[in-house]
Amino acid sequence: MNSSDSDWQTWRDLFQGRADRPLLPLDADLDYTQLPRSLAHSLAVFQLGESGGGNVVGQARQSRLPGIDEHYAEALDLFVSEEHRHANQLAVCVRMMGGELLRKNWTARLFVFGRRLIGLRFKILVLLAAEVVGLCFYRLVATRLPPCRIRDTLLQLVGDEHSHLQFHCAFLERQAATPFRRTLFKASWRALMFCAGLVVLIDHRRTLRDLSIEFRDFQDFWSHYRFAAEIHVLGLPRMRSTLRNQTNSAALDKTSDAVSIATPDLT
Ligand SMILES: [Fe+2]
Ligand SMILES: [Fe+2]
Known part of the structure; x- marks a missing residue:
């Protein structure tokens, strides 16, 4: 994606094009309750987090920020x-695993609080x-699960x-x-990522333990995506970003099972 405003139409079309996908059915003959209970709880937390977010659309529709248009609000x-x-x-996965859906959770509340805190930029x-x-x-x-529909x-x-x-x-x-906004983004992003990482490690510690996901595995993925986002926004110098991607790709390749799944293209 380049930086022209008309790209929002492309994003809208992309999301529209996959809006009617049916939910994936799970294997009826597999006993998903054999998977760790902690995983069912973690997926229930994520289920709750994925459920909200409607307010941001109204705010985008009324926003006068530069660089967005009505297509952006539609895409959002x-x-x-x-x-x-x-x-x-x-929700289907949680139920098939014998877990219970959640009505509230402290990390989901934290996420909602953050989203509502200030303007559209911070929400995004x-x-x-x-x-x-x-x-x-x-x-x-996914790297720790056997082949199955979950x-x-x-x-x-x-x-x-x-x-x-x-x-x-x-x-x-x-x-x-502007240079000021770029600096502000970098500082806010890194602080937010640090806090979010801590929250994930605390809230999902049992799942990480039960699936034998070590801190180093988590850190490699976390750093990979954190840098990828930063590079997307700030466009770090080509040489530096290339080196970072190579370093992080090498780190990912070292994680025992990560190589068995498709690696999203981050360029
Ligand atoms: Fe998402
Ligand atoms: Fe999602």
Whole structure:
């Protein structure tokens, strides 16, 4: 995606094109209750997080920020619908695993609080952080599951979240137009990512333990996506970004099972 405003039409068409996908059915003959209970709880937390987000669309429609137009609001509306589809898909997974859906959770409340805190730019920044959280968690969990429809589901979510990450980066790139705003973005993004990482490690520690996901595995994925988002928004010098991508790709290749699933293209 380049930086012209007409690209929002392309994003809208992309989200529109996959809006009618049916939910993936799960294998009726597999006993998903054998999977760790902690995973069912974690997916229920993510299910809750994927359920909200409608307010941001109204705010985008009324916004006078530069770099956005009515197509952006339409694309954002379709993006929110896609997240709701994720919520429905995760609800199926949680039920098949014998877990219970949640009405409230402290990390989901934290996420909603962050989204409502200040203007559209910060809301999108929080949403971008949520994309990194989802990408890391879904992808790491998928590497630890045997071939099954829950794994397929998580990998489909990874593909969607990857385009969401690029969508939000395209918005933030337009907003970070001055040196001051670029510095502000970098500082806010890194602080937010640090806090979000801590929250994930605390809230999902049992799942990470039960699936033998080590801190280093988590850190490799986390750094990978954090830098990818930063590079998308700030466009770091070519040499530096290339070296970072190579370094992070090498780190990802070292994670035992990560090589067995498709790696989203981050360029
Ligand atoms: Fe999602
Ligand atoms: Fe997303």
